[in-house]
Amino acid sequence: MKKVSKFLMAILLCTNIYAVNGVLITADTFPNKLSDFSFFKDASAQIPHDDVLPYELISTLFSDYSYKQRWVYVPKNTKAQYKEDWVFDFPEGSALIKTFYYPVDERDPEKGKNLLETRLLLRKEDGWEAVSYAWNEEQNEAFKKVAGKTINAAWTDFTGVEKNVRYRVPNVNQCKECHAADDEITPIGPKARNINKDLEFKDGEFNQLAYWMNRQIIDEYPLELTSPVDWTDTNQDINDRVRSYLDINCGHCHSPTGNANSTGLYLHLNESRETHLGIYKKPVATGRGSGGMKYSIVPGKPEESILLHRMISMDPGVMMPESGRALTHQEAVEMVKDWILLLKD
Amino acid sequence: MKIISLKKSKNISSLGILKHYIFLLPVLFLITNVFSKEMIIEPGENAHERLQEAMILMEEGDILLIKSGYYSFEDGLSLDIDGVTVIGEGMDKTILDFKNQQSGAQGLLVTSNKVTLKDFAILDAKGDALKVIGADGINMINLRTEWTGGPKSTNGAYGFYPVESEDVLIDGCVAIGASDAGIYVGQSKNIIVRNSIAQYNVAGIEIENSYYADVYNNLASHNTGGILIFDLPDLPQQGGHHIRVFDNQSIDNDTDNFAPEGNIVGEVPRGTGIIIMANSDVEVFNNLMSGNGTVNLSIVSYSDKTDDPNYYPHPKRIQVHNNTYGPAGFDPDINTGELAKTLFEISDGNMPDIFWDGVAPLSQLIFGQPEEEKLIISEDENVTFLTISAIKYMMGFSNPILTDIDEFQGVINPLKPINIEGI
Numbered sequence: 001m002k003k004v005s006k007f008l009m010a011i012l013l014c015t016n017i018y019a020v021n022g023v024l025i026t027a028d029t030f031p032n033k034l035s036d037f038s039f040f041k042d043a044s045a046q047i048p049h050d051d052v053l054p055y056e057l058i059s060t061l062f063s064d065y066s067y068k069q070r071w072v073y074v075p076k077n078t079k080a081q082y083k084e085d086w087v088f089d090f091p092e093g094s095a096l097i098k099t100f101y102y103p104v105d106e107r108d109p110e111k112g113k114n115l116l117e118t119r120l121l122l123r124k125e126d127g128w129e130a131v132s133y134a135w136n137e138e139q140n141e142a143f144k145k146v147a148g149k150t151i152n153a154a155w156t157d158f159t160g161v162e163k164n165v166r167y168r169v170p171n172v173n174q175c176k177e178c179h180a181a182d183d184e185i186t187p188i189g190p191k192a193r194n195i196n197k198d199l200e201f202k203d204g205e206f207n208q209l210a211y212w213m214n215r216q217i218i219d220e221y222p223l224e225l226t227s228p229v230d231w232t233d234t235n236q237d238i239n240d241r242v243r244s245y246l247d248i249n250c251g252h253c254h255s256p257t258g259n260a261n262s263t264g265l266y267l268h269l270n271e272s273r274e275t276h277l278g279i280y281k282k283p284v285a286t287g288r289g290s291g292g293m294k295y296s297i298v299p300g301k302p303e304e305s306i307l308l309h310r311m312i313s314m315d316p317g318v319m320m321p322e323s324g325r326a327l328t329h330q331e332a333v334e335m336v337k338d339w340i341l342l343l344k345d
Numbered sequence: 346m347k348i349i350s351l352k353k354s355k356n357i358s359s360l361g362i363l364k365h366y367i368f369l370l371p372v373l374f375l376i377t378n379v380f381s382k383e384m385i386i387e388p389g390e391n392a393h394e395r396l397q398e399a400m401i402l403m404e405e406g407d408i409l410l411i412k413s414g415y416y417s418f419e420d421g422l423s424l425d426i427d428g429v430t431v432i433g434e435g436m437d438k439t440i441l442d443f444k445n446q447q448s449g450a451q452g453l454l455v456t457s458n459k460v461t462l463k464d465f466a467i468l469d470a471k472g473d474a475l476k477v478i479g480a481d482g483i484n485m486i487n488l489r490t491e492w493t494g495g496p497k498s499t500n501g502a503y504g505f506y507p508v509e510s511e512d513v514l515i516d517g518c519v520a521i522g523a524s525d526a527g528i529y530v531g532q533s534k535n536i537i538v539r540n541s542i543a544q545y546n547v548a549g550i551e552i553e554n555s556y557y558a559d560v561y562n563n564l565a566s567h568n569t570g571g572i573l574i575f576d577l578p579d580l581p582q583q584g585g586h587h588i589r590v591f592d593n594q595s596i597d598n599d600t601d602n603f604a605p606e607g608n609i610v611g612e613v614p615r616g617t618g619i620i621i622m623a624n625s626d627v628e629v630f631n632n633l634m635s636g637n638g639t640v641n642l643s644i645v646s647y648s649d650k651t652d653d654p655n656y657y658p659h660p661k662r663i664q665v666h667n668n669t670y671g672p673a674g675f676d677p678d679i680n681t682g683e684l685a686k687t688l689f690e691i692s693d694g695n696m697p698d699i700f701w702d703g704v705a706p707l708s709q710l711i712f713g714q715p716e717e718e719k720l721i722i723s724e725d726e727n728v729t730f731l732t733i734s735a736i737k738y739m740m741g742f743s744n745p746i747l748t749d750i751d752e753f754q755g756v757i758n759p760l761k762p763i764n765i766e767g768i
Contacts, residue, residue, distance in 0.1 A: 147394045147401060148420070173401060183479060275653070282609070284577060285503065285529070287525045288499060288501070289472075292606040316446055
């Protein structure tokens with residue numbers, strides 16, 4: 001059986017000119033052009049090949065109001081393994097693909113998009129590596145940017161206001177600043193609990209975990225999962241919304257295994273100790289990030305809470321997260337403010 | 346050493362030669378792998394991108410030379426390659442200026458092992474100047490970090506900021522104007538800070554939640570507090586111990602505290618020479634402490650409430666000997682924190698050279714401290730001392746202080762020097 005399927009795959013690879021270039025995913029170096037990977041049938045329109053599956057997260061990281069499209073590629077006949085409370089363990093040759101863009105006008109999708117960058121996490125033999133490709137003016141190719149890039153981007157928002165941002169494509173090191181756990185690069189999003197939601201696929205609407213199972217790119221998933229909530233869903237409990245938001249926006253660094261573990265402030269979903277969550281927690285090495293306040297979170301007093309101060313700030317020496325943000329996430333700030341107001345001593 | 350310039354023209358010509366000897370390529374490859382290469386960055390267009398790219402593409406053993414000149418950067422820099430050297434042409438010659446910084450929480454971030462940084466300056470970073478996270482082996486030699494507008498609360502927190510690192514060397518460095526600590530080593534192990542100058546910072550040199558450190562032959566002056574050895578709760582690494590502070594000058598620390606409120610150093614009064622807080626096994630000797638308006642040397646407990654069960658808030662096994670004490674206590678800063686105020690009130694204005702707050706676990710206050718945990722002071726007889734007798738204090742004595750330094754005489758058990766392999 002195995003031989004037959006390998007043979008078939010070989011034929012497929014030879015005949016299907018649209019196949020993803022798996023050799024490049026595991027190669028020692030990154031190609032200069034994104035198109036070399038052949039993830040997309042139509043790069044400008046961001047239409048992927050059939051074996052590159054779209055996915056969405058329940059709650060997402062704020063990146064200056066940019067929009068993101070995510071895809072996963074797992075080599076044929078291999079599967080990612082389910083890990084409790086962690087991202088799936090993807091096999092060598094897998095790729096996670098994420099394109100960042102602004103719509104020209106949020107009120108009118110017809111006006112098109114401005115593609116900014118496509119970030120890749122590639123599963124090599126020894127582990128993950130991260131790299132980003134910035135899209136050209138013509139929007140028909142993206143080029144490798146190991147040192148990052150500044151893009152002065154603009155879009156019109158839902159209210160018709162023109163927005164501008166000094167958008168930073170991260171360099172390879174900055175990718176790792178967030179995507180590191182115990183000093184190894186790791187994906188953040190594709191934990192089973194984060195993708196446990198329905199999505200419209202080409203062949204219909206399905207739960208993403210069920211669909212991944214059906215497409216045989218994962219080995220299993222638990223039937224019962226404690227998932228975060230969509231923080232934008234105001235029907236949900238505000239505590240769940242805030243914890244979900246903090247988990248995906250802060251919790252990967254602010255956890256005992258993350259880059260910010262020396263702070264003792266832990267905002268991942270599993271943390272339950274009040275001090276470590278920031279309640280009356282004193283700053284450690286915050287410097288002027290404290291904004292003259294004494295605690296990360298003072299229940300009932302958002303104006304005395306460093307956490308909120310650093311979410312609002314746009315000063316690089318104060319703001320959180322440290323990279324990947326130049327604007328204030330106003331809607332999240334409002335939500336966290338309301339949450340702190342409701343907290344009791 | 347083979348020098349490969351980053352200039353394109355040279356690369357092309359060397360490739361041209363290679364073409365004729367293409368069969369030798371595998372051999373050459375082996376050879377070039379053995380020899381490190383030197384990359385050179387000069388000032389000019391796209392300096393940030395060129396420098397950052399070089400810091401990403403360099404390989405173990407490589408040397409990156411940043412030529413003398415002025416570099417103005419809008420974004421932070423980062424280095425994540427093991428075993429490399431980044432070198433300038435002098436802390437007054439190679440200037441990396443971040444006053445126009447728009448992104449990045451520090452000037453330079455290092456996250457790799459066995460890195461040497463030498464001979465350059467990082468100025469006016471928006472956050473920390475030089476942060477090193479989780480490095481196993483980091484040498485910072487003849488570097489300068491400075492905020493050029495003088496002491497301001499809007500300055501970045503730390504000049505030199507290695508954290509969660511091992512084998513940390515800070516040698517011949519200069520740190521000026523940090524709104525927290527000029528030289529700060531946090532949650533690290535095996536540390537040497539020497540021959541360095543810290544001025545006009547809130548804390549000159551601070552060793553926090555760290556194990557095994559030698560701090561010697563440094564000058565800490567015109568800070569709020571000169572040298573701080575601290576331990577704080579609720580952190581992954583705590584129980585700071587085995588710190589030797591010797592041959593330093595902590596003098597004329599006379600800058601008003603300009604730390605943003607909320608930070609622990611915000612509670613340090615102006616004019617403190619050396620403060621030991623909640624550490625064990627600290628040996629303070631051969632230092633000159635002078636011109637410190639509040640107090641030259643203080644040994645204190647962590648006084649805020651904490652419910653961290655793993656945290657020990659009191660100093661123990663502190664040894665103080667052979668230090669020189671100049672004038673101090675002439676201008677106590679009673680408006681910052683509790684230390685100066687308490688000391689001023691309890692001493693009735695007769696500020697001592699050495700102050701111990703006398704706080705210990707209740708059982709020890711009643712039954713006495715274990716002999717081996719006691720504070721030992723062996724100084725000239727004219728050195729003045731004051732501690733608070735907590736028992737007398739609690740019982741409402743009107744004068745609950747002890748000033749007899751002889752009670753703290755004892756045998757000094759010198760701590761072992763710190764050794765970093767290859768240093």
